[in-house]
Amino acid sequence: MPQTITVKIKLLPTREQVEILTKMSYEYISTINTLISEMVEEKKSTKKTSKHLDSFLPSAVKNQAIKDAKSIFSTKVKKSKYKIIPTLKKPVCVWNNQNYSFDFEHIYLPLVLNGKAKKVPVRSLLIDKENRNFDLLKHKLGTLRITKKSNKWIAQISVTVSNEYRNGTKVMGVDLGLKVPAVGVTDNGNTKFFGNGRKNKYVKRYFRKKRQRFGKEKKLHAIRKLNDKEQRYMKDQDHKVSRSIVNFAIDHQISVIRIEQLTNIRQTARTSRKNEKNLHTWSFYRLAQFIEYKANLAGIKVEYVNPSYTSQTCPSCSKQNKAKDRKYKCACGFETHRDRVGAMNIRYAPVIDGNSQSA
Numbered sequence: 629m630p631q632t633i634t635v636k637i638k639l640l641p642t643r644e645q646v647e648i649l650t651k652m653s654y655e656y657i658s659t660i661n662t663l664i665s666e667m668v669e670e671k672k673s674t675k676k677t678s679k680h681l682d683s684f685l686p687s688a689v690k691n692q693a694i695k696d697a698k699s700i701f702s703t704k705v706k707k708s709k710y711k712i713i714p715t716l717k718k719p720v721c722v723w724n725n726q727n728y729s730f731d732f733e734h735i736y737l738p739l740v741l742n743g744k745a746k747k748v749p750v751r752s753l754l755i756d757k758e759n760r761n762f763d764l765l766k767h768k769l770g771t772l773r774i775t776k777k778s779n780k781w782i783a784q785i786s787v788t789v790s791n792e793y794r795n796g797t798k799v800m801g802v803d804l805g806l807k808v809p810a811v812g813v814t815d816n817g818n819t820k821f822f823g824n825g826r827k828n829k830y831v832k833r834y835f836r837k838k839r840q841r842f843g844k845e846k847k848l849h850a851i852r853k854l855n856d857k858e859q860r861y862m863k864d865q866d867h868k869v870s871r872s873i874v875n876f877a878i879d880h881q882i883s884v885i886r887i888e889q890l891t892n893i894r895q896t897a898r899t900s901r902k903n904e905k906n907l908h909t910w911s912f913y914r915l916a917q918f919i920e921y922k923a924n925l926a927g928i929k930v931e932y933v934n935p936s937y938t939s940q941t942c943p944s945c946s947k948q949n950k951a952k953d954r955k956y957k958c959a960c961g962f963e964t965h966r967d968r969v970g971a972m973n974i975r976y977a978p979v980i981d982g983n984s985q986s987a
């Protein structure tokens with residue numbers, strides 16, 4: 629089933645463009661509010677076209693405003709039998725997918741300059757250094773909404789991702805952990821370790837120490853700011869790790885990524901995961917979500933598996949063994965780095981029905 633997602637892109641408009649965008653987004657919502665109140669008065673949908681509207685918006689944007697107003701009227705006002713009459717308060721301006729385009733550094737869209745609509749480039753961080761939105765270019769694009777959020781101009785593009793997965797049968801198992809944030813092993817045995825668990829531990833300890841100090845000094849505001857900063861750091865790490873996992877999968881023509889099902893991660897009593905279990909469960913969940921999101925955009929399916937294995941199960945003969953030091957050895961002759969074993973087993977573990985992650 630296709631899914632619609634919103635991709636957020638930071639814009640870097642010029643001072644002149646800021647002025648125009650501000651004016652247009654106020655005009656856009658006031659046009660919609662006027663149309664809705666007219667329709668409420670007449671008790672029927674409007675027949676107006678862009679010609680009937682005397683706002684300075686480009687006609688493409690006027691048409692979008694009429695479409696939005698009609699949709700609000702039929703889905704909210706009429707359905708509630710005129711009990712709910714919404715008034716838009718947050719300034720926003722919307723363009724449909726035939727009216728904007730982009731390249732690697734700009735979004736091109738019609739703005740009104742000196743009374744004339746003209747397609748102009750607005751600088752954007754569409755393709756940032758992690759290539760977060762790169763796969764977006766390949767899918768069906770919907771409307772573009774521009775709005776201001778905490779003093780930053782943001783473009784929200786709705787993207788319909790058809791779940792047309794790539795052909796092929798190549799599988800990669802991904803094991804999530806603390807010591808190593810993620811280990812990926814392909815069915816050919818190609819292995820990659822993602823993220824830096826030691827650094828994360830160090831950063832967490834740094835934040836904890838600082839928090840304790842602020843706690844003694846009763847600096848509550850400083851603690852809150854510190855927590856936000858830590859959250860941002862961890863989230864950014866998850867973005868980077870998931871990006872590299874998906875890139876690695878693309879490089880190796882993987883069509884399915886398998887990850888341990890979350891509820892089972894919670895039950896897995898690996899020594900390193902005993903403490904702060906809920907917190908870790910949440911961070912595994914977020915990382916899994918990021919992987920799934922980026923993988924889907926690249927046409928790679930994500931499947932959740934039942935860990936009927938443990939990281940002690942021999943991937944070759946299923947015997948249970950304890951790893952000594954960094955080496956995992958089995959009587960059958962199989963041996964490997966201990967941190968690969970989990971991901972190797974995940975590759976061929978039973979896939980959970982419905983294939984969805986439950987929180």
Ligand SMILES: [Zn+2]
Pocket residue numbers: 942943944945946947958959960961962
């Ligand atoms: Zn064995």
